[in-house]
Amino acid sequence: MSVRKELFIWCLCFLSVSSLVYGSPVDTTGVRVGDKCPAFTFEDMKGQSRSLEEFKGKYVFIDVWASWCYPCRKEFPHLQELEKKFEGQNIVFVGISSDHVVWRWKGAVENGKMSGEQWWVGNDTSFITAFRVDRIPRFILLDRKGWVSRLEMTRPSDPRTETMLRQLKGIENGPSAPRKAKKIVALRETAFEFQMPEDDTREVALETCDGGRMKLELDGSNKAVWKMALSGGEYGRLWVGDKKYTVWVEPGKPWQAKSELNELHFEGEGAGINNYLNKRLYRDIQWREYELEEEPFRVRLQEMVEEREEALLTAGLDVNFTKRERERILHERNYQLAFWVIMGHGGKQVSEKSRSELRRVVVEKKEAWGIFEYPESIRRALFAFHNLDGQTGDAYILLMDVLKEAEKYRDKRLVENLVVKSVMEYVRIHGMENAEGMDRIFRKRVHRPDYVAEYQRVYDANKVLFKGQPAVPFTFKDITGKEVSLSDLKGKYVYIDVWATWCGPCNAEIPHLKKLEEEFEGRNICFVSISCDDSQKAWERFVQAKQLGGIQLHMGGDKSFMEAIRCKGIPRFLLIDQDGKFLNANMPRPSDGKTLEILNTLPGL
Structure with missing residues (x-):
């Protein structure tokens, strides 16, 4: 075979594999943390059919890779070092190649003298699809029962990987990887002001993702002045009565806000970002538009995103904030898609494209914490999935199904948020009667003082309606x-x-x-x-x-x-x-x- 012909075939293989790995992921089954790993079959170096079920009773550390992937090859020495450290212990390391050509995979394994179990997906891409592998290398951890423990492990070259593996039950501890010294974060106190119209008597509060909701005291001129100790910029929500405004608070960048005709206008060093956040937009989703069929609604979603992206680009703001804000816009878009499904009460025809997007919405992204729309979009998507399954009859059963899904997430802050928001929304409409299961999950999963205090206040107010209590006379x-x-x-x-x-x-x-x-x-x-x-x-x-x-x-x-x-x-x-x-x-x-x-x-x- 000529060199030119061989190069052509190699390029063709590369493009086909990269379209799988780097293109838009095709989501079908959507395996999640806590799910049992489906029974996929692979081919080993001897051409034998293999399955992950062979390793029941052991942890399985999976490396999804390809022969052409340079970052994958960089991880091989670190992976082999891990295999040596955990040799003879209750864990097996399995490399799963996504190569489309078998001889490329076998050549890479032999030339690289790769150890451990080395398998090939073959022509069946169901494993890649199910685990939503949209980039490689990708590392996955299964527990001893064959359930998915981690969808995205840190790389073998990361010292935290060894530490996490040594913390698994049934694994000998040995010397853990050295812990990094905790970084001391300096807090900087920054002042903010908010001026209400003189005749406006609504309550004002500021909410942050980690700090909860803080009532702002208004002076004689109906102005609130407060200080916050901040380590970095973060989103907040300024509540005026039941109306919410998104704001940005950043150390050393104070701002002064004024409310006029229910619009906020900012001055000061932090004014630029906040005036952008509170700019009047005209393509936001309106209530009546939730009745649209799927394609017209998706067009409206795209219009909303484009308007916000254009406003963000025009504002010319800080690069780091711009990156964060683009993520927030995406979560808002996902929230609206999920809410459209909910408002359809399961009666709308929803395409696989939208279902696939919703499956990606519920994937945990720890780095997105601090964006209010992140947990909100997950919560709405969880309810949307149950609507799509036709589970719209009993509100309490629906709530309990969502709460059980929420318990599977690893980030305790996310779990608390999902449980609190779901429970309080249910209680506002349906009360707390005959809801012992809901109460049990709340008290088990929620420990943040402000959440607990508010729940207990509502619980005490609802006790008068519990079974056996005297009925309200009339x-x-x-x-x-x-x-x-x-x-x-x-x-x-x-x-x-x-x-x-x-x-x-x-x-x-x-x-x-x-x-x-x-x-x-x-x-x-x-x-x-x-x-x-x-x-x-x-x-x-x-x-x-x-x-x-x-x-x-x-x-x-x-x-x-x-x-x-x-x-x-x-x-x-x-x-x-x-x-x-x-x-x-x-x-x-x-x-x-x-x-x-x-x-x-x-x-x-």
Whole structure:
């Protein structure tokens, strides 16, 4: 074979392999930390079929490499040194080549006198796809049961690798790699100011990823002045009431902000970045756009990213901040994609392209900590996956599935954030009744003082609604003007529906509620519907036109009952026992098959 022809074949092989490794990863199965490693098959140097399952009972350190990859070859001596240090111990080192040509792989192994198990993927790229290998070398660790322990280990040349391996259970400790001395980080105190309009009475707070939420005290002129001890620049969120603004705080770069017509304007050394962050943009995703089909929505996502990238480029800011901000823009984009899936309630057709992107969203990236949108996009993507699987019926089951996924991450800060945000969002809507599993995970995984204090405050406020607690009393008028109290119904079970005539979901439950009333007619249970309509006449007309049954009550202008049961949305259903105590302060809806099952099991009905 001529030299020119051989060179041509070599280049062709190189391009085909590099398109696999350096191109956009094709994500299908999406293996994650904590998953069992699928049963892939490989070819060894003797042409025998091999599987990682052969090493059950041992740790497996995998090196994904290729003969043409220079960084891969640089790691070979360090890898061989590791193999010698752990010789005879409960760990095996396996090299898996992604070469497309078998003789290139075998030649590299023989010429390099490579030790350990040396295998070849062959024409089956499922291993590369499953582990999302988008660059090499890539090092993966499996535990003794064949479960994925680390998706991306540090390289053999990194002293931390030996230290981590020696910390594995069943591995003799021996002399660990020398620890680097901890770097002493100097903190620099920097002052910031925020001026509110004189007539604005909203509460102001500053939130950082690690420091939590700090309420800012306003002086007589409605201005807040505070100092922060900072080691480096970081994102923050300035909260004005329920409205949030992204800000950047950096040591030695103070800024003074002023709120005008709900827009922030900055002056001072740190003004440049913050004026960019709070520049008015026109291509952000609007609420109605979550109803779009996939391709139009993806176009809108791209428009949003392009507008932000252009604004960032035009601002001409610090190189390090620009790099960090590009990452934040990507996480915001991922958040919006996940939220689009959630808002579709699993009914939208979602392409493999979008699913693949979401699988990459949930991959842990420790270096992204400090960007608020990083954990937020992961959380939304976890919920989105369950929506895609059709698990949209029971909110509590959905929550528990997401919490169990969150527990698998290694970064404790990320785990805490995912658990806290998911639990508090659920509690705001559904309360804490019959949620012992949720409570157990929260108390096990969350230890940050501000998180724990807020959860305990909410828990204590919700205890009054727990099963066995006295039900919140009420006295409201029916359609004839007669007052009806909860105490009048003692001795009977009471199924309560809090609703309004203008509420679409409430109206959708009416036919199902009528069926329940017919099913249990003449039995020891009352069906009470309590309207929170502002207009009593509109309620009366609706009740008469729809010929609503059961006990129909109107709460008038007194919303204290809704506040007492912590009703944040309607319809809301409650079940009270014969002694006037809560059985369930967040009952399933009449349309939910579980409601009939629960009612049929009530003793004495």
